[in-house]
Amino acid sequence: MSHPLHGKIQHKFLLGLACIFLLLGGVFLFSLNLHLREMLHIEAEAKAELVFSHVSSLQQYVRDTLRPSVRGHIPDEDFLLEAMSTSFVTRKVFVELNGQRDQYLYRRVSMSPRNPASQANDLERELITGFRNDGDLRTLRGYRVIDGVEHYILARPVYFEADCMYCHGDPADAPRVLLERYGAVRGFGHQAGDLAGMDFVGMPVDRSVQQVREAITLFGSSFYAAAAGVFLLIIIFFNRLVVANLRRLTGIFRQNFQSPGDRSILNRLDEGDEINSLMEAFGAFAAHLREARVKLEDYAANLEDKVRERTEDLSLEASGTPHRRGTVRGPAG
Template sequence: MLKNLRLRQKFTILLLVILLMGLSLSGFALSTLLRQNAKNDIAATGVMLMETMTSVRKYTTAQINPELKEKLEVKFLPQTVPGYSAREVFEVLRQRKGYRDFFYKEATLNPTNLRDKADNFETEIVEKFRKDSNLKELSDFRKLSGGDIFYIARPLAVSEPSCLECHSTPEAAPKSMIERYGSTNGFGWELNEIVGAQIISVPANTVINRANKSSFVIIGLVSAVFAAVILLVNIFLNSQVIRPLKHITRVAEEVSTGHMDAEFDKFGNDEIGNLAKAFKRMQLSLEMAMNRLKKSHGNTST
């Protein structure tokens, strides 16, 4: 099949094969690298959000709770709960375009509000933090029935003595809180105990889509550059190889039919130029041989 193709077509096919092989081999490596970069970017955003929620918790404990403490005996105010404040602030933040895919949960082993109850997977995360005090952060992908998610988790410890006013014993807790949540859950906590984990999660397809978007852009740019290279190679090949070869072929055909006045152009000192010089020498040798033949034939006739 290739024998029937022109030289320029063969070079074009060769370059296209190189392009496809290069894209295939580099595509996987590029996809893996960009996926890791996308994961790192999202992880950095998640850490920033978690730091923000931690700040909200501290602000609630130090500023809001003392101001509303007396009212808790009459009416329970969830705004005094650091976890509630953090979650509500996060929901407001999620209304912004850049954070809509992020989710926040304070997964707790024994929460007052069962909404914060850790599931089996989250319980394993909390137990890892409880067993290893040096472990400060975990991140990975998690498989769910609705699709995989990427999560970042940090330990949630009882760092303030004021937390024990609501979580030590039912007798010490505000009556309004007992009336709302009961006296069964959320008690028995101890100071500095890790009771849960702050978890920021985002659908895995967000990570994958961000990586794919970058991959498409880079592959598109590489393909465009390579297309330009193919065009330039074809232009160079046409001017420096194909056109001179066509000229040499045409002149050689003219010489072969007896047109000794046909001229081989000079093409420099490269291989094409040397080929033209070789044909020129062959033309001169052929012309000399034909002249001798004519002269010999003339002498014989005489």
């Protein structure tokens, strides 16, 4: 017997169809989210690499072109910070001229810098420690929250070179302008090859993430709106092509099996959904036919004996002889 909680075939079909649509929608939106976030990652990484490329180009220009040119026009003991310091120039260009920090975040920092503005914060100290612990590490990248805004970060270590020792080696050899501006304590005592700090670029991705969410919402709404339309069309066609014909077939059973002996067949029509009901009814109908066939075969097999016994009884009655006691068997049922 079917479980009493079984619903109609239409309800089952629609429930299954709704689950399929929900599953497809979930897979579609999940895949779309992965794709858009991968595109966001590629774009943020490309922008960070572009900023680094500009930083490297500017630093190389200061080292190879601007600094030697300025050195030829000033006394050897002088040092023009605004033109000869790669750190000062890159900070001026990429930090102060990017005051809004809405396109990118650039920092050139150290654990113990000469300029307090270049002091590493907690996140930057963590990254510098990573470079210090692994001398082969050339870049660190990933996502971090900075001042409540999610950023894609890209960092690379900066090492002292021989040319750097003029300003970062012995304070006695340092340019007078640096000592007057920053003092003789911070930023000195280094050797070529030491880890100076790092260049750090952060690309804010909160707006892009919001755009991804809006795109997911838009595509999800469009998909489920279209799915709802298709769902309604399927309901109409399924109801007309399947459910209506199944109910007609059920009605035929109810019209042709009205006797009390057929009650077991009709009872099956009230169990489960339409298809299950018809299967149960056909099973009961087949059992009914099998039982009737057995009775007919039994009646046919004993028909000759029944006729002979009846003939003898009639002959005895005609001759006035009391017929033998017994019961004449008729057709089974």
